[in-house]
Amino acid sequence: MYSVQLPKSKSILNRCLILSALTKYAPVYLPPDNELPNDVLVMKRLLFDNLTNEFNVEDAGTVFRFLTAYLSIQEGTHRIYGTQKLNERPIQPLVKALLALDGCIENENIDGNAPLIIRGTAIQGGDISLDAGMSSQFLSALMLIAPMLSNGLRIHLEKLTSSPYINITAECLRWFGARVSQQPHVIEIQTGWPDTAKALSIGDIESDWSSAAFWYSLSAVTGKAFELHGLKEESVQGDKACIHLFKSLGVVTQFTATGIIINKTEAAHIAPEFNLEDCPDIAPALVVACALLKMDARFNGLKSLAYKESNRLLSLELELKKLGVHFLNANETWELKTESLQLKPLQLNTYLDHRMAMAFASAQAVYPEITIENPDCVSKSYPMFWLEFNRIFRNGK
Numbered sequence: 412m413y414s415v416q417l418p419k420s421k422s423i424l425n426r427c428l429i430l431s432a433l434t435k436y437a438p439v440y441l442p443p444d445n446e447l448p449n450d451v452l453v454m455k456r457l458l459f460d461n462l463t464n465e466f467n468v469e470d471a472g473t474v475f476r477f478l479t480a481y482l483s484i485q486e487g488t489h490r491i492y493g494t495q496k497l498n499e500r501p502i503q504p505l506v507k508a509l510l511a512l513d514g515c516i517e518n519e520n521i522d523g524n525a526p527l528i529i530r531g532t533a534i535q536g537g538d539i540s541l542d543a544g545m546s547s548q549f550l551s552a553l554m555l556i557a558p559m560l561s562n563g564l565r566i567h568l569e570k571l572t573s574s575p576y577i578n579i580t581a582e583c584l585r586w587f588g589a590r591v592s593q594q595p596h597v598i599e600i601q602t603g604w605p606d607t608a609k610a611l612s613i614g615d616i617e618s619d620w621s622s623a624a625f626w627y628s629l630s631a632v633t634g635k636a637f638e639l640h641g642l643k644e645e646s647v648q649g650d651k652a653c654i655h656l657f658k659s660l661g662v663v664t665q666f667t668a669t670g671i672i673i674n675k676t677e678a679a680h681i682a683p684e685f686n687l688e689d690c691p692d693i694a695p696a697l698v699v700a701c702a703l704l705k706m707d708a709r710f711n712g713l714k715s716l717a718y719k720e721s722n723r724l725l726s727l728e729l730e731l732k733k734l735g736v737h738f739l740n741a742n743e744t745w746e747l748k749t750e751s752l753q754l755k756p757l758q759l760n761t762y763l764d765h766r767m768a769m770a771f772a773s774a775q776a777v778y779p780e781i782t783i784e785n786p787d788c789v790s791k792s793y794p795m796f797w798l799e800f801n802r803i804f805r806n807g808k
């Protein structure tokens with residue numbers, strides 16, 4: 412069995428950093444920078460070290476969405492933008508909601524995307540409708556600033572994807588003392604904070620279940636057992652769904668005092684069907700693992716993958732095709748056909764998408780002649796990934 416160190420959850424860390432900046436009195440104590448995902452480093456730099464009105468979020472979509480709402484209530488005029496790919500990612504549903512609340516945001520270009528010019532103002536809050544069908548981050552961004560609004564915020568949901576991330580946001584708000592009420596289609600957050608709030612240490616932040624998915628994939632295709640540290644049975648993270656999703660591939664999970672042990676001890680199911688609407692970030696790891704095991708499968712709830720760091724649906728389709736595997740859309744259900752799988756020396760492209768790179772690591776583990784383009788893009792969420800992977804699969808090389 413191999414012991415593996417996971418990163419802390421960047422989803423939790425970035426929410427807590429925003430809340431720490433808003434409350435001013437509840438710092439989040441972080442590990443050294445070299446252990447932090449790049450998305451967290453970007454958020455930390457822009458919130459606490461940036462002395463200009465320019466906010467370059469690089470390729471961090473979470474930072475982009477959260478800071479758009481945050482800057483809307485910060486005094487001054489701010490310009491927010493990122494890489495060319497980031498500037499193409501959806502933001503209009505959030506901008507529309509902030510404008511309806513009397514925020515002041517302009518698009519620098521006519522395409523409706525970033526760069527944005529944001530003039531901070533005293534937003535009052537109240538009732539708002541929101542379409543979060545493309546990204547739950549639009550909703551989380553509004554929730555995070557809600558206690559700062561004089562009337563709080565009551566958000567009526569038209570559509571929502573990746574709903575477990577909203578539970579993460581609500582839980583983080585409660586850690587800082589906010590009063591949050593959740594109903595199926597309405598979320599209400601009252602104005603104000605308590606006089607004091609708990610200062611969170613890094614020990615309070617659990618490890619990242621989204622990153623654990625890639626070790627589940629590696630266990631499924633190689634049969635190796637891994638001990639993953641820092642994961643909790645009572646986790647607020649929706650990607651804990653790894654437990655039951657990868658059980659279909661024969662991987663069993665055992666909780667310990669310090670995390671989990673995963674091991675392939677069961678036979679894989681035949682032609683399983685998965686619904687990933689609440690945990691789409693697991694999809695690359697799960698799809699690639701099924702492909703390598705020659706498991707034909709069906710996947711639902713993948714629509715939001717088109718709006719991630721890459722169009723992950725297209726990325727998976729193109730790269731798996733190089734291996735003779737067909738991943739095709741049939742009426743919103745994606746079908747995996749694996750009978751022609753052929754492992755051979757070739758390069759799999761990542762499209763600068765961290766989750767694509769880590770998903771393809773499973774292919775490299777079973778066939779080392781496969782190479783992965785731009786592997787360092789994993790620094791976005793899991794800077795230690797290749798160090799851990801090489802220690803186990805490449806004898807430390």
